[in-house]
Amino acid sequence: MVEHTLMRKLLPLLALLSVSAWGQVSPQYSANQYLGTLGTAGAAQGITMAGDCTQSAGNITCTTLGGNNVPQVLLQTGIPFVVSSSGTMANNGALSAVVAMPRTIGNSYAYFPANTICTSNAAGFYWTEWGSTTAATVYNNVYAGGQPEVVASPTAFSCTAGTFTQTTTQVQSVSVTVPAGSMGVNGALEGIMLIEPVNNGNTKYTVWKLGGSQLGAFGVSAVAAAGGCFWITNQGLATAQISPPSTSCSANLGGALNTGSVNTANAQTLQINMQIGTASTDYLILDSVSLKLVPHN
Numbered sequence: 001m002v003e004h005t006l007m008r009k010l011l012p013l014l015a016l017l018s019v020s021a022w023g024q025v026s027p028q029y030s031a032n033q034y035l036g037t038l039g040t041a042g043a044a045q046g047i048t049m050a051g052d053c054t055q056s057a058g059n060i061t062c063t064t065l066g067g068n069n070v071p072q073v074l075l076q077t078g079i080p081f082v083v084s085s086s087g088t089m090a091n092n093g094a095l096s097a098v099v100a101m102p103r104t105i106g107n108s109y110a111y112f113p114a115n116t117i118c119t120s121n122a123a124g125f126y127w128t129e130w131g132s133t134t135a136a137t138v139y140n141n142v143y144a145g146g147q148p149e150v151v152a153s154p155t156a157f158s159c160t161a162g163t164f165t166q167t168t169t170q171v172q173s174v175s176v177t178v179p180a181g182s183m184g185v186n187g188a189l190e191g192i193m194l195i196e197p198v199n200n201g202n203t204k205y206t207v208w209k210l211g212g213s214q215l216g217a218f219g220v221s222a223v224a225a226a227g228g229c230f231w232i233t234n235q236g237l238a239t240a241q242i243s244p245p246s247t248s249c250s251a252n253l254g255g256a257l258n259t260g261s262v263n264t265a266n267a268q269t270l271q272i273n274m275q276i277g278t279a280s281t282d283y284l285i286l287d288s289v290s291l292k293l294v295p296h297n
Contacts, residue, residue: 069184074270074291075176077148081125081286082110083171085198086279089164093117093138093157095128099283102196102224105130107150108285109143111274113167118159125173127151145175145269166279170207174289175271178210181238183264184297188233191292193272196285199224202277204284208232208243211268215243215258238265 082105087098110128115121117138127141139154178189189210197204197220208216208230218228232243241260262268270291276282 069294069296071295072293074178074189074293075147075174076290077174078288079148079150080105080108080288081143081148081173081274082108082128083274083276083284084110084166085276085281085283086166087134087164089117089138089161091161092159093126093140094135094161095138095164096135098134099198099281100133101130101283101285102133104132105136105285108136109148109173110136110138111166111171111173112138112164116162116164116166118157118162121159121162123171125171127154129154143173145177147176148174166276168276168279170205170273170275173272173274173286174291175269176291178264178268178270178293180267181265182293182295183234183238184295185234185236185238186296187264188231188294188296189270189291190231190294191229191272191290193228193289194225194287195220195228196225196287197221197223198276198281198283200281202282204277204282205273205275206284206286207273207275209269209271209273210241210260210264211262213260213262215241215260216245232260234264239263 082101084101085099088096090096106129108128108130109125111125112121112123114123117126121140122142125143127139127143128136129139130136138157139151140157141151141154183189191208193206195204195206195218199222201221203219203221205220206218206228207214210232215232216230218226220226230243232241234240235242239261241258241262241264243258243260245255245258272286272289274284274286276284
């Protein structure tokens, strides 16, 4: 009877926690911060939210959601991130003559080095609307990290054109903060992605970094599309990680494993860098990505 009573009280909480934990909220925040979400529904089930996941008289008491090892999606998007080839930039962000993409992409964030949209602009991924496979309008809205969003009312450039020569060095695309201590000492970060590189012999890369340290890379050539996977796991300490050498989803990872010493007791940035091989002939599209935190103490 006690078990039945407990389950009746626990199930509504699990449903509510799943909504909170898979949103943009860190699972290591104090559970008391969720009272506004749980509200009277939690109280009606006799559930309190103070203490560390103990049971007393049929009540469940927790200090941190991280103690429940609840996975959480940190970032997920299907908005493409594009590193195009070099092209022709006209006034006010009118781009043309890049190497043809596999389709008309439409909405995206596209990378432009400094002073290549206008005679003076910062480097970054700018909101870009593609009208064909080779031409687009670039807007003065820059991706600044975190969950990417559609820019409903983009800000037009009003400027004299720069000279658009694409870079062949790594550029940071999507990024998200992993909250301090949220992984736990045995937790993991997992990710999947879909990319479209130009189908030629040059190698194009996506690189996964945590706290600035490279913990995985995925190089592709002579393919038109590919999927990537990665996982970074703490090794019983907040300051020791293990990860695969390649972020290919292949069973053959091809090489020695990566090790890291990033202090995940502190907040750290998880990011994906992109890199093309030749500016005049290559492009790389990050079509979709999902980054997940799986905490475990």
